[in-house]
Amino acid sequence: MSTKPLQQQKRNNVKELIKSKVSLAPMAGITDYVLRDMVRNYSKNALLTTEMISSEFLAQVKETDITKTNDTQHPISFQISGHKPHLMKAAAEYLSNRADMIDINMGCPVNKVVKGQDGCALMRNTPLAMDLVRAVKEGTDKPVSVKFRLGYTFDELNYIEFGQKMQEAGADFITIHGRTRSQFYADKADWKRIKLLKENVDVPVFANGDVVSVETAQACLEESGADGVAVGRAAMGEPSLIYRIEHYFATGEKLPAPLLPEKIGMLKRHLDKEIELRGENNGIKFFRKFYPFYIAGIRNAAKIRSVLVIEEDYNKITEILKQIEKLQLDN
Numbered sequence: 001m002s003t004k005p006l007q008q009q010k011r012n013n014v015k016e017l018i019k020s021k022v023s024l025a026p027m028a029g030i031t032d033y034v035l036r037d038m039v040r041n042y043s044k045n046a047l048l049t050t051e052m053i054s055s056e057f058l059a060q061v062k063e064t065d066i067t068k069t070n071d072t073q074h075p076i077s078f079q080i081s082g083h084k085p086h087l088m089k090a091a092a093e094y095l096s097n098r099a100d101m102i103d104i105n106m107g108c109p110v111n112k113v114v115k116g117q118d119g120c121a122l123m124r125n126t127p128l129a130m131d132l133v134r135a136v137k138e139g140t141d142k143p144v145s146v147k148f149r150l151g152y153t154f155d156e157l158n159y160i161e162f163g164q165k166m167q168e169a170g171a172d173f174i175t176i177h178g179r180t181r182s183q184f185y186a187d188k189a190d191w192k193r194i195k196l197l198k199e200n201v202d203v204p205v206f207a208n209g210d211v212v213s214v215e216t217a218q219a220c221l222e223e224s225g226a227d228g229v230a231v232g233r234a235a236m237g238e239p240s241l242i243y244r245i246e247h248y249f250a251t252g253e254k255l256p257a258p259l260l261p262e263k264i265g266m267l268k269r270h271l272d273k274e275i276e277l278r279g280e281n282n283g284i285k286f287f288r289k290f291y292p293f294y295i296a297g298i299r300n301a302a303k304i305r306s307v308l309v310i311e312e313d314y315n316k317i318t319e320i321l322k323q324i325e326k327l328q329l330d331n
Contacts, residue, residue, distance in 0.1 A: 237293025
């Protein structure tokens with residue numbers, strides 16, 4: 001029996017999953033159950049993505065905090081990493097009943113990941129990368145996507161050929177970060193190169209990198225010609241940003257960015273939810289990475305951050321937040 005009708009159905013499914021033209025980009029230690037819930041509180045349609053889940057780790061422990069989700073978080077993509085086809089297939093099989101899409105990480109630049117031949121290291125081994133896509137396709141009836149970068153270094157800008165090979169192996173969707181592995185997150189993301197990829201593959205492509213506002217989302221879409229944008233670190237300090245972007249894409253209306261009282265309210269709800277999930281001590285420590293993003297742009301942000309990131313008492317944290325709001329609004 002021909003696989004073409006099935007392939008076409010998966011392509012149609014992808015179009016439905018990305019109809020808002022915005023996704024929450026996967027970020028290890030960031031896009032946890034709580035942040036996804038915070039984003040979903042505003043956006044009902046954006047594609048959410050989990051943190052990266054190691055297929056080898058999943059084979060040993062099965063259920064983890066990373067796999068925790070709920071019915072409201074759909075549509076949701078589960079991102080898996082690894083370099084062993086049989087484990088990637090098993091991971092896809094295990095996660096398939098709760099995922100709307102399975103995403104394969106081929107873009108993580110972190111040293112411990114690439115040294116293990118995972119993440120962006122796979123851009124140096126196209127045949128293995130293709131085998132991983134095929135294995136994951138065997139393990140799930142859900143659409144399969146791949147996230148990668150422009151290349152490992154500027155001397156290895158193989159993103160067009162790599163994207164074509166991922167499509168050939170069966171990938172239904174691509175997200176590309178507009179930097180090389182050697183850049184990590186430095187310099188400006190190259191949206192023009194993303195356009196070259198988009199022009200050379202047939203599957204939908206989302207652009208990732210430096211999308212931090214409605215304005216940059218609009219500029220990225222225009223310059224890259226992509227089908228949508230993936231929002232990363234900017235969502236750490238404004239869970240409503242993804243909704244504001246998708247609203248603009250749908251209507252042309254630019255909703256105002258949240259004012260300080262609303263941002264402090266978001267911060268407080270986010271912190272409370274992390275404490276509910278992890279317990280007070282662990283929740284407070286986990287949340288420290290979010291403070292710089294929530295208070296960015298306010299007066300004396302660096303000084304305030306230095307106090308918040310060492311405070312361990314919940315009542316003192318809430319008092320600091322009240323003082324921030326009062327002092328900022330009074331001046």
